[in-house]
Amino acid sequence: MAMGYAELCCFSNFTFLTGASHPQELAERAAELGYRALAITDACSVAGIPRAWAALKDSPVKLITGSWFALEDAPPSAATPEFVLLARTRKGYGQLCQLITTGRRRAEKGQYQLFAQDLETHELGDCLCLWQPPSPVSADADQALACGQWLQRLFEHRLRIAATRTLEAGEDQQLARVRWLADDLRCPVVATGDVHMHSRERQPLQDVLTALRHHRTLETAGHCLFQNGERYLRPIPVLRRLFPEPWLRETLAIAEDCTFEPGSLRYEYPPDLVPENETPAAFLQRLTREGERRRYPDGTPMKVQALIRKELGLISEMRYEHYFLTIQDIVAFARSRGILCQGRGSAANSAVCYCLGITEVNPANVELLFERFISKDRDEPPDIDVDFEHQRREEVIQYIYQRYGRERAALAATVIRYRPRSAIRDVGKALGFDAALVEQLLDGIDWRDRATNWRQQILDKGLTRNPKVADQFFTLVNTLLGFPRHLSQHVGGFVISAGPLAELVPVENAAMEGRTVIQWDKDDLESLGLMKVDVLALGMLTAIRKALALVSEEKGEPFRIQDIPQEDPATYAMLQRGDSIGVFQVESRAQINMLPRLRPETYYDLVIEVAIVRPGPIQGDMVHPYLRRKHGLEPVDYPNDAVRQVLERTLGVPIFQEQVIKLAMVAAGFSAGEADQLRRAMAAWKSHGDLTPFRDKLIKGMRERGHSEDFAERLYKQICGFGGYGFPESHAASFALLVYVSAWLKRHHAAAFYCALLNSQPMGFYSSSQLVQDAKRHQVTVLPPDVNYSEQDHTLEGPDNHLRLGLRLIQGLSAQGAERIHQHRPTRGYRSAAEVRQLAGLDQRDMEKLAGANAMPGFTHNRHQAYWQLLEHEEPAELFAQNTGIRETGDDYEAEPCDYLPEPTEGQNILADYSSQGLTLQRHPLALLREQGHLKHCTQAEQLKGLKPGLPVQVAGLVTGRQRPGSASGVTFVTLEDETGNVNVVVWLETARRQRKPLLTARLLHVKGVLEREGDIVHVMAGKLTNLSHLINSLPVSSRDFH
Amino acid sequence: MLWLYLHFPHLLLDHVRRSQPIENALVIVEGTGQHVLQACPLAQDLGIQPGMRLKTALGLAPDLHILQADQQQQAQLLEEQARWLYRYVAHITLAQPDGLWAEVSSLQRLYGGLTAIWQTVEQALAEHQLTAWAALGHTPLAARLLARAGKGECSADKGHIQRALSQLPLAAAEFDKTACTRLNRLGLETLGDVFALPQKELARRLSPELLATIQKIQGTRADPRAPWQPPHRFRQRADFIQEVEHTQGLLFALQRILAELEDDLCWRQQDTDTLLLVLQHRHQEPTRLRLRTTGPEHRAETFMKLIRLKLDQQPLSAPVVSLVLVVRRFISREAPGGQDLLGETQDLNEAWHTLISRLQARLGDQALKQLSPQADHRPEFAWSAGEVKRSKGSGPVNPQSLPRRPLWLLPGPCPLTDTPVAWFSGPERISGGWWDGQRVHRDYYIAQLPSGQLAWVFRDTQNAWFVHGWFG
DSSP states (O other), rough: OOOEEEEBBBTTTTSSSOOOOHHHHHHHHHHHOOOOOEEEETTTTTHHHHHHHHHHHSSSEEEEEEEEESSSOOOSOOOEEEEEEEEEEEEHHHHHHHHHHHHHHSSSTTTTOOOOOHHSSSOOOTTTEEEEEOOTSSSSSSHHHHHHHHHHHHGGEEEEEEEEOOOOOTTHHHHHHHHHHHHHHHHOEEEEOOOOSSSSGGGHHHHHHHHHHTTHHHHHGGSSSSSSSSSSSOOOHHHHHHSSSHHHHHHHHHHHHHHOOOGGOOOOOOGGGGTTTTTTTHHHHHHHHHHHHOTTTOOOOOHHHHHHHHHHHHHHHOOOOHHHHHHHHHHHHHHHHTOOOOSSSSSSSSSHHHTTSSSSOOOOOOOOHHHHHTTTSSOOOOEEEEEEEEHHHHHHHHHHHHHHHHTTEEEEEEEEEEEEHHHOOOOOOOTOOOHHHHHHHHHOOOHHHOOOOOHHHHHHHHHSSSSSHHHHHHHHHHHHTTEEEEEEEEEEEEOOSOOOGGGGGGGESSSSTEEEEEEHHHHHHHTOOOOOOEEEHHHHHHHHHHHHHHHHHHHHHHOOGGSSSSSSSHHHHHHHTTTTTSSSSSSHHHHHHHHHHHHOHHHHHHHHHHSSSSSHHHHTTTTTHHHHHHHTTTOOOOHHHHHHHHHGGTTOOOOOOOHHHHHHHTOOOHHHHHHHHHHHHHHHTTTTTHHHHHHHHHHHHHTTTTTOOHHHHHHHHHHHHHHHTOOOHHHHHHHHHHHHHHHHHHHHHHHHHHHHHHHHHHHHSOHHHHHHHHHHTTTOOOOOOOOOOOOOOOOEEEETTHHHHHHGSSOOOOOHHHHHHHHTOOOOOOOSSHHHHHTTTTOOHHHHHHHHHHHHHOSSSSSHHHHHHHGGGGGGOHHHHHHHHHHHOTTTTTTOOOTOOOOOOOOHHHHHHHHHHHHHSSSSSHHHHHHTTTTTOOOOOOHHTTTTTTTEEEEEEEEEEEOOOOTTTTTTEEEEETTTEEEEEEEHHHHHHHHHHHHHOSSSSEEEEEEETTTTEEEEEEEEEOOOGGGGGOOOOOOOOOO | OOEEEEEEETTHHHHHHSSOOOOOOOOEEESSBEEEEEEEEEHHHOOOTOOHHHHHHHHTTOOOEEOOOOOOHHHHHHHHHHHHHTTTTTTTEEEETEEEEEEEEEHHHTSSSSHHHHHHHHHHHHHTTTTOEEESSSSSHHHHHHHHHTOOSSSHHHHHHHHHHSSSSSGOOOOOOOHHHHHHHOOOOHHHHHHSSOOHHIIIIIHHHHHHHHHHHHHHOOOOOOOOOOSSSEEEEEEEEEEEEHHHHHHHHHHHHHHHHHHHHHHHTTTEEEEEEEEESSSSSSEEEEEEEEEEEEEHHHHHHHHHHHHHSSSSSSSSSEEEEEEEEESSSSSOTTOOSSSSGGGGSOOOOOOOHHHHHHOOOOOOEEEEEESSGGGSSSSSOOOOSSEEEEESSSSSGOOOOOOOEEEEEOOSOOOEEEEEEEEEEEOGGGEEEEEEEEEEEEOTTSOOOOEEEEEEESOOOEEEEEEE
16 A cells, blocks of 8 residues: 655745745645645744645645744743644634734734743644654753653643654754654654755755845855755655654644645624624615615616616625625715725625715716626625725724724735845845846846846846856746745735634734734635725825815805716816826826827716726727727727627727626637636736736637637737736726816816815825916916915915915924914914914924925015024023013014025025925926026927927926836836926937936936927927036926836 | 145045056945945046936946945045155145045245145146045135035135135035025025124024034134054055956056055165065955065065066966055164064964964965864865964854764765675765855765775765765
């Protein structure tokens, strides 16, 4: 009879910088070798379990859940114990998770700390313990025995002694000790492999990781490295030669004894939300009906009624009521606090969610592909992301913690993985490459160029002279890519459980104070079928809420999103002009260019607008066909009715991710299961997925069904483009709503809109300076910050809604100080700097900031004099102040001006404004330079619009952005700002190469070029670039650069 | 008093450039490699500025040579400059990391006027292939500020200097950051604007420290500077950004250093008979060469011949990244040869040291080695015979945890010819060293050969058997 084997001690790469194989690699290899079972036993962690589980789900190899521990201290006169704990049952698994949680919560992020005391106090009755006795070098026989006795007292007959044979020096002595201890303790011995990698080929990588862990290079790592590469999953015949049969048999007995399966973890929904004598289904139905009455006071349309019935049926069948109730509860909380929120995702844009108030997308207006609402075929939870105002999301998070307690709610983890840069850096470090040279190599690599010859570059840069090492380097970096580095917190994915969360999955500390994360990320949760709620932050919601509040104040009655008139032609007309700075999602340069081409006229056009300027449709070359069809330049046709159903709303051109997947089914004959695989592969493509297996099937299937090869190829390219950036219609629909709302506000309540945007900074694409300039171009009067008029925030002032900038704009002014200036302001206003200082209780620092910002114009001659005055007070004359208080007499508020100080020039004022507030309300610096004659022959941004294409032009402006988008081969886009607006400059690769210096370093750039025009969109194709930065020497303008 | 200040804007760069001719632009980056600290003129022509991000710099010049800043080295370089200047000037003060003062008023008569001094210094700088910005001032600070701003002129006219100072922008005044921001906010732009403020107000509204600095610049407050003392040794270093593989590549740099040594010895009126030349390699222990002349000597030419001879006998063991030439032993020209003036034996009083020195003297430096364990799993790399260490003390390896190894390890494995009669232990598998191209993968055993010898044998991946050592 062939003897089987179960590996019971195995580290995956979730024991960071130790394990050299992915859990799935270990799982697959164990299956190949015919192991009976495999335990993944990462150091104080079960983070690798879900991935191993996914790989072993349908295999005869049993997955055992365990974890390895080294304690911080030793029991009295004993050696420090090192051991593996294996979960025998679900209960044992819970005990294991508790112990891990204790160890992790106590230590800093990424570490753990467990003491002998913890094993005494934690219940571990359903866990097995495999003890790895200390070697004769590290502990003497008495200490080893004492340690074994201690463990035996705790674990009784559930203790085993682990024996390992890695053929290293001193193994004979270790085996002798194992036998002696087994004898003395009457404890069975079990064979283990102390596995660190799935195959021997990983030894170099394991060495690299070890060296990194010890902060050494391979050359200096010495004895930190293992002596050989035997810690891999070895074939059973090899093991039979190494271990006595009883030790091997023991592995099988233990595997038999461990019955816990991760797949048996079932999510237990928190029952808190459902009233006692009501079923979840009935409760959800009741809430939905109440919502229905609110949403459709004149009666629910038939179509919607049918939809609600269908959806509730599905929800009930899949038993997802709790999920919808949980989200409803969070949204209801947000609403009760006046926090604006909106759900998105396939399940979010449903009729039920509309009634529950989770989304504002009215199902009566949009028809979505509801197959993805909830899929019956796939046993996986529905997916709803909820966006909240970014400045108030924390309140929602605190509510969740408060409602369910820290024991039952925690954030999902995000596994931070090795990316090319970090992998190159770390492997370079281990190989002892010069750090500066590695940086140089990193900067020299064109990341988009997949054909980069690394090997040659490594040799060229002199990182090594040894071509073999260069090859090794390449292999190591490639293998290390995608390895987990550490766990970080997910942006907002909450896991909420019925019982203590720590019995479901271990909880550890996140980097942020007071935050905890579980050891699994969202993919793990998905593969185990556990539910999470995404609580995300969105700046635009903050801005919209603030704008609505300002409009309400102006109107004297509450004004809500629902009160905004639908399909307003003036709003669409504005968007069609590309006038969209500040508007949600469509304010980027690419979107501004697309708006006049797409010319949105309806809400659904906005849904498309949001989704079309994305890698998917662009790489699939679907943009032009769509535009041609929309404007009637090309007939809209469909090969058959099935395709028509999928593509009708987008005029026969696939735009959304759902359509592409659906198309794979109706046009290429994919089964539902295959289509779902495709969807998953697309989602994973960015990190490690491979789409090529689908390519042939897709193209063949489409050819067979009479589609052109060209169309099939484009569809495949689009699929690749979606990879990692998939943009589904269900998200676009939610976003388009906010596009419309923000555009409407900009069109009809410009002052309120800009005021709210400025108060929500930082967010969006543009700086405060750019927003203020845009506001001025939209006839909003903007007033400077002033201690006698401003509040902390920006406000609207007077009957004409002038935008008064708030004190928050003054960089470095303390928030409390700004608040007190407003609070303690006398009704007659402040009359001197001394009074501001005294009444508002400001310190010197705040006073200097006020003077620097020229925020006391009412009683100071100019900013220089203001500053001079307050410097005098640096040593407060305490006694004097106590005796007399403020001198309330007559006219001596105006201090004597100092004759030695110059009057500020306009240039000085502009500079000072920029450095204290990041913007100026005076003339634009370019206007000044133009007046001084520095910019002869230059055309202003505004004037460009009236010029004929093909004309040679000269422009100049502050560089506010440099961008090299991945989709445009080697082109750099530069945005220049002058006093009238922005100029878009296109720099071709060749031009850029020849003029690197001005292109990369100029803050003020002069461009000679040729005007190009496409509809209303004007570009300047750059010829000669000149750096004029010396003209604006100390102007602190920063450019947003994307290389 | 009249002070001459020399500001070295890119000392490290000059140093590297004169060690080896380089075509490409060159920059020094700070420790983390993110920002440029110094840029050579060529790099500056390409638009690279100190303070720029390395990423941007590489965008401007993809072939840029990059060097890490090294404070200690920069400090040594500055001392080197003080050393030669000391031949002309008695009162020198260092301004780490990149400048120095020389008090020159007393020299005017000696050299026949200011112009002569100025020219002497400029000529010396040119000979040393160094860039320095010089300026004169009646106070140390005045000279320094003018030099660093590049506004120095060969004139001791007070009015002239005062005017130049007044025109300096505030940023060049080296006030602390707060003071500078404040003065800026008051609309003041030049040092002259600050001079114009009433001193009382200045102290009251800005700070007494600021007033003190102003007074030091203007000379109304004392600003004593302690004179620098030259150390009693000669030490010069050359760094190569392209590794030097042949002896020839070293001579270029050595020529300059030896010329400086000759100058130095002449000026000291001393000779030497011992040079220490240390060649540093990227991955190996440095090569240390001790060169002894037959008698007291000071001529660069003789030293050069000696070094050539030594390097011919002993080719480079690895490419050289930098070299250091040190002379500690100075012999007065009048003194009889061989007498130890500076007491080289002072620190060799321990018996251990005496023994080693005697053995070395008798057998030659190369003949004496010290054995020590190395942390490496591969037997052939698990020990080293290095230079004898003067200080005792254990290395990084804990001898307790060392595995069982034969005392007699063969210089290389020999094929096993006899079939062993008995096996005692094994296999012990050793696999490693893939990173330096000397990978081993072997199973070791202890076996008794028919001759009765106890051998350490191994089998390699090709199933071939070898003897690697003998047990006693």
